Amino acid sequence: GQQVMQIPQYQHVQEGEDFTTYCNSSTTLSNIQWYKQRPGGHPVFLIQLVKSGEVKKQKRLTFQFGEAKKNSSLHITATQTTDVGTYFCAGRESGRRALTFGSGTRLQVQP
Amino acid sequence: NAGVTQTPKFQVLKTGQSMTLQCAQDMNHNSMYWYRQDPGMGLRLIYYSASEGTTDKGEVPNGYNVSRLNKREFSLRLESAAPSQTSVYFCASSEARYLEQYFGPGTRLTVT
Numbered sequence: 001g002q003q004v005m006q007i008p009q010y011q012h013v014q015e016g017e018d019f020t021t022y023c024n025s026s027t028t029l030s031n032i033q034w035y036k037q038r039p040g041g042h043p044v045f046l047i048q049l050v051k052s053g054e055v056k057k058q059k060r061l062t063f064q065f066g067e068a069k070k071n072s073s074l075h076i077t078a079t080q081t082t083d084v085g086t087y088f089c090a091g092r093e094s095g096r097r098a099l100t101f102g103s104g105t106r107l108q109v110q111p
Numbered sequence: 112n113a114g115v116t117q118t119p120k121f122q123v124l125k126t127g128q129s130m131t132l133q134c135a136q137d138m139n140h141n142s143m144y145w146y147r148q149d150p151g152m153g154l155r156l157i158y159y160s161a162s163e164g165t166t167d168k169g170e171v172p173n174g175y176n177v178s179r180l181n182k183r184e185f186s187l188r189l190e191s192a193a194p195s196q197t198s199v200y201f202c203a204s205s206e207a208r209y210l211e212q213y214f215g216p217g218t219r220l221t222v223t
Contacts, residue, residue: 009151033211043154045211088153092209096160098169101146101213103153108123 004091006102014110019076021105023089030094032065032072037104038085046074079109115215117202123214123221124192132187132218134202142205143185144169144212145177147198154201161208162186192222 003026013019023032031050035043047056049065049072056063062075072091076083086106090099118133137145146154147170153192156169158177166177174196176188185204189196199219203212 006153029191031209035212042214042216043203043212045213048211080190090154097167097208098159099145099209100156100170101154 002099004089005025005090006105008105009103010106010108012108012110013065013079015081016078019079019083019091019107021074021087021107023072023074023091023102025070025091025093027093028069029091030069032091033099034063034072034074035088035090035101036085037088041085043088076107079107081109081111083107084109115202115204115213117200117215117218119218120216121219124143124189125223126193128192129188129190130192131189132200132202132220133184134215135184136185136202136204136213137183138204138206138213139182140204140206140213141182142178142208144203144205145175145185145187146201146203147171147196148201148217149198155189157200194222196220197222218220 005024033048034046037043053067054065060077064087086104088104090101092099115136136193138209144159145157155171160166163182178186201217202215205212
């Protein structure tokens with residue numbers, strides 16, 4: 001079955017440092033979504049990528065979809081304490097009817 | 112708009128007891144989902160409903176049943192709870208099957 005792996009599982013950074021999380025699929029994806037979950041909260045949608053090689057930016061966040069549509073990354077520039085949380089990718093394999101979520105990357109930001 | 116609401120927020124069950132988790136959305140979304148979240152394992156899809164009147168199994172459906180009561184409501188039933196079902200349960204909805212999902216606040220369930 002489809003597997004979506006995320007690395008790293010956990011990262012601790014100093015405020016102001018950059019952060020990147022990677023998402024890798026065993027199969028080609030039709031689309032990939034990214035979500036953020038604050039501690040004790042629920043996942044909140046950030047963005048969806050659909051096209052091969054697509055790059056989208058939201059302020060300090062940059063999202064990329066790989067050329068082969070099997071991997072994606074989320075990069076945060078100059079982290080802030082408000083970035084703390086777990087970041088999940090969720091991909092849909094072509095022909096499948098539902099998303100598969102990665103296990104998430106937990107980000108801790110030291111002030 | 113309340114978005115996606117879930118009841119109850121917390122529940123403790125004894126092994127073998129049954130219960131129904133309720134979910135409702137007021138965004139006129141067609142698709143609804145039930146996930147469970149366990150530490151370090153991300154979100155795993157239990158069941159989903161692509162549109163009113165249809166339901167499909169997800170990744171981990173065993174031990175659960177669902178009902179899409181109408182367009183707004185999607186309930187999850189545990190017929191005979193087991194300790195392995197201790198988890199946080201999230202309901203979500205989306206306008207269509209492959210679009211962004213909006214999550215409810217979750218139900219924290221403990222089975223002893």
